Amino acid sequence: MEFGKMGPLSIVVVCLCVAALRESAEAKSLPSYVPICKRNDKNLNDCFKKATQVIRPYITKGIPELNIPPIDPLMIPMVMLEQGTPAVNYKAKLKNLKVFGLRNYMFDNVMIDLTKLQIMGRINIPMIWLEADYDIKGRALVLPIQGNGLFKANLTTVTADVKIETKLIKKKGEDYLEPKSISTKFNIEQATADFANLFNGDETLSRTTNQFLNDNAKDIVEEVKPAIEAVIAMLAEDIGGKVFATTSFNKLFPK
Numbered sequence: 001m002e003f004g005k006m007g008p009l010s011i012v013v014v015c016l017c018v019a020a021l022r023e024s025a026e027a028k029s030l031p032s033y034v035p036i037c038k039r040n041d042k043n044l045n046d047c048f049k050k051a052t053q054v055i056r057p058y059i060t061k062g063i064p065e066l067n068i069p070p071i072d073p074l075m076i077p078m079v080m081l082e083q084g085t086p087a088v089n090y091k092a093k094l095k096n097l098k099v100f101g102l103r104n105y106m107f108d109n110v111m112i113d114l115t116k117l118q119i120m121g122r123i124n125i126p127m128i129w130l131e132a133d134y135d136i137k138g139r140a141l142v143l144p145i146q147g148n149g150l151f152k153a154n155l156t157t158v159t160a161d162v163k164i165e166t167k168l169i170k171k172k173g174e175d176y177l178e179p180k181s182i183s184t185k186f187n188i189e190q191a192t193a194d195f196a197n198l199f200n201g202d203e204t205l206s207r208t209t210n211q212f213l214n215d216n217a218k219d220i221v222e223e224v225k226p227a228i229e230a231v232i233a234m235l236a237e238d239i240g241g242k243v244f245a246t247t248s249f250n251k252l253f254p255k
């Protein structure tokens with residue numbers, strides 16, 4: 001997936017390899033603990049919001065019937081990012097990325113429009129922490145950055161506005177929703193990060209670089225935001241797509 005122009009200003013998520021989450025694509029039926037919201041429910045938005053709360057303990061551990069992987073921790077085998085703007089310039093590989101804290105999600109501003117087949121909402125997460133094996137080479141603001149090792153980060157008060165536009169497709173005579181386009185807007189209040197073993201473990205360089213990154217976290221997050229939004233969009237498409245693919249429109253939103 002590509003964002004912006006190619007060339008020196010490009011921001012590219014080269015690969016969000018969620019292959020391991022895609023396995024076992026056997027269509028099964030909606031588990032009985034998933035609350036169903038009627039299509040013409042006047043309080044459809046509230047119904048959906050409540051449903052997201054009811055399924056919290058299940059989705060935390062994963063819902064095999066909907067091919068949804070455990071979301072806490074969410075495991076992503078590989079993310080490859082490449083970005084080149086005047087301010088930041090890097091190639092990064094995150095292997096075995098583990099994302100903790102997603103279970104505390106809260107939805108608000110939910111708006112489901114089944115005539116337009118679009119679903120939007122804001123996801124709030126008080127605290128997320130990440131761990132991954134990183135490999136990075138590039139420049140952040142004025143500072144060169146290079147190394148590989150363990151990456152850890154803490155993000156507080158995370159919000160993501162997600163809008164999924166879908167279309168109906170026919171499978172065996174039945175209508176299913178399919179994601180058509182996804183847009184996301186991401187915000188965090190604070191970010192701290194630690195790259196262990198920068199510059200082959202050179203302690204002074206490693207310490208000053210981590211210090212610099214954390215002192216400038218706000219500006220760096222601002223620059224890296226499009227890449228993070230692309231990753232969230234891909235995850236939303238992956239998870240939303242799986243739910244839609246396993247359950248027909250009539251079963252998901254019955255009349």
Ligand SMILES: *[C@@H]1O[C@H](CO)[C@@H](O)[C@H](O)[C@H]1NC(C)=O
Nearest residue numbers: 129152153154191192193194
């Ligand atoms: C994340 O927060 C924990 C708990 O406050 C702290 O011990 C850890 O050092 C933080 N890690 C980073 C990378 O900021």
